[in-house]
Amino acid sequence: MKLATLNDGTRDGQLIVVARDLKSAVVADGIAASLQRALDDWAFIAPQLDTLSRQLNDGKARRTFEFDPRRCMAPLPRAYQWAECSAYLHHVELLRKAEGGEMPASFRRQPPTVQGASDDLLGPTDDIVVANEAWGIDFAAQLAAVTDDVPMGATPDDAYQRIRLLMLANGVSLRHLLQDELVRGCGAFRSRPATAFSPVAVTPDELGEAWQDAKVHLPLRASWNGRLVGQPHVGKDMTFNFAQLIAHAASTRRLRTGTILGTGPVSNKDAKKGYSCIAEKRILETIAEGKPVTAFMAFGDTVRIEMLDADGKSVFGAIDQTVRPTGYVPPAPEVAVEKTE
Amino acid sequence: MKLATLNDGTRDGQLIVVARDLKSAVVADGIAASLQRALDDWAFIAPQLDTLSRQLNDGKARRTFEFDPRRCMAPLPRAYQWAECSAYLHHVELLRKAEGGEMPASFRRQPPTVQGASDDLLGPTDDIVVANEAWGIDFAAQLAAVTDDVPMGATPDDAYQRIRLLMLANGVSLRHLLQDELVRGCGAFRSRPATAFSPVAVTPDELGEAWQDAKVHLPLRASWNGRLVGQPHVGKDMTFNFAQLIAHAASTRRLRTGTILGTGPVSNKDAKKGYSCIAEKRILETIAEGKPVTAFMAFGDTVRIEMLDADGKSVFGAIDQTVRPTGYVPPAPEVAVEKTE
DSSP states (O other), rough: EEEEEEEOOOSOOEEEOOOSSSSSSEEOOEEEETTTHHHHHHHHHHHHHHHHHHHHHOOOOOOOOOOOOGEEESSSSSOOEEEOOOOHHHHHHHHHHHHHOOOOOOTTSSSEEEOOOOSBBBOOTEEEESOOOOOTTTTTTEEEEEEOOTTTTHHHHHTTEEEEEEEEEEOOOEEEHHHHHHHTTTTHHHHHHHOOSSSSSSSGGGGGEETTEEEEEEEEEETTTTEEEEETTTTTTSSSOOOHHHHHTSSSSSOTTOOEEOOOOOOOOSSBBSSSHHHHHHHHHHHHHSSSSSSSSSSTTTEEEEBBBBTTTTOOOEEEEEETTTTTOOOOOOOOHHHHH | OEEEOOOOOSSSOOEEOOOSSSSSSOTTTTTSSHHHHHHHHHHHHHHHHHHHHHHTTTOOOOSSEOOOGGGGOOOSSOSSOOOOEOOOHHHHHHHHHHHTTOOOOOGGTOOEEEEESSSSSSSSTOOOSSSGGGGGOOEEEEEEEEOBBBOOOOOOHHTTTEEEEEEEEEEEEHHHHHHHHHHHHHHHSSOOOOOEEEEEEEEGGGGGEETTTTEOOOOEEEEETTEEEEEBTTTTSSSSOOHHHHHHSSSSBBOOOOOOOEOSSOOOGGGBBBSSHHHHHHHHHHHHHHHHSSBBBOOOOOOEEEEBBBTTBBSSSOEEEEETTOOOOOOOOOOOOOOOO
């Protein structure tokens, strides 16, 4: 099934069930008010949502309405945990190489995982608000999994059973601040503003054959200012699958339901597949030409992230964001003034 | 007022108002089911809680019961954000010195802040569960503030107005894993198991004169296996006050209500005041004797963290935890068997 959160003015929004074709939706009000509430009692709630989802897809649901991603918050507008992993190690290898270093060998056993802020997760069309254009604004097109409770020390097989939902994510980072923070040795904090998510979260079964070995076997499209810059295959070159990422995250502590783990920017070894974050493009330029050529994002720039299935249909709906300065006020729409004489 | 969360078997527990002397409490059921719910609508809810608190302290509340910290969860058993700062820079300086390095100059402008996990926050008497005793189990006695919504770019003066509650925290870390993680350059993740909090969260006015300049001017007591090892003065040698810590955390993104920021281990320059984390003791030993002598915590060890006011009364109740291996089962209590003949 496909789930989304409607912006109804509350902090957690209203849980809705969305049709497979993303054209219509129905409020899940009588079942669970919010997605977190559904996750809190998934074994009891999910079958009820599933029934509603079947009715909707069969055209038998009542009080349906047109689905509009612009009315969506993040599926979880605030969550109890968000962490971004680096599931594509050759990307990390490139990055370290460009910095003149080497990737620590431990990365092959333990996927690099960065704790992120989860108090403010953005909806798919929310602006990326940044105070300073010179901070090196970058996107990071990736996949994310939402887990149920995961016990400490869970094996990858255990962890696999705890994957509840998949989403797309845009892990925005401020690359120039990140460099400073890495030198300081405290991890990323200021360099990680709010992360955005796709309009829709889907249960893995929605992916059919494309969900194999805890990986999604479809390309992820990233467009920057309307130009397609990346379409790497998510399942290819993914060093750690979701089961391994979750098991690693739970290696020293349990994870509670609603935990979101991202793969980090999707990246294929084949450079013709393009890039999911500008940093990767700049690394390739640095290796080839000695210095980066492509600039980071500017105010007014847009980024669109979407995944199409084998039939060319959008699975999660699109993340479609614009970079804006703090305090940006959109221009008033032009109003046709009728002249009365 | 003083607030706590009763373990009623639910994920968020039941909000209760606790008497100033920590002896009695009353359920805030008709006002807000959970502390997060109260924070979500603080301007509306807080006055109601305050009225109940006055009734309780005046002996006029109905259906009160004995307050028992062992029945408490963390005031926020799960939160949308937890970050541990390093407000005591001379502690960081010592640490870097022991490692043979120097503290980055930027630390004087920007307090080091580490994003933590907030999906699983422990109650005051919950066990510290660790899989491996050799991971370097350390406590970190500190103060924490809970904020309301804070806009991006808030000044320290703005931030000061957003401080809603104060708590004690035990920021447990696995020091040997932390060393590995710092080398990897991804910040702390595996080295940070669940953080524990005091039974009670208090509004700053409860501290009276001891709340000055966004600092708490009282000593924080830490006892390890029943022996008092630290009683540093929290307000002394604190490089950044809470208003500055919050403003820094909000410098590139807004913070949403219920965000928890910790000071990091409290530390005074006067070494006679003892230590709030074992790492500091080991640093002093390394500087004095060339190597650390004191070992980290072992299974069965206890740590107790408490703050007494000028009259010797506990302000927040005590954090009192025992380190246990994964899967530890407490021995069955001895049952007196009556012989019938």
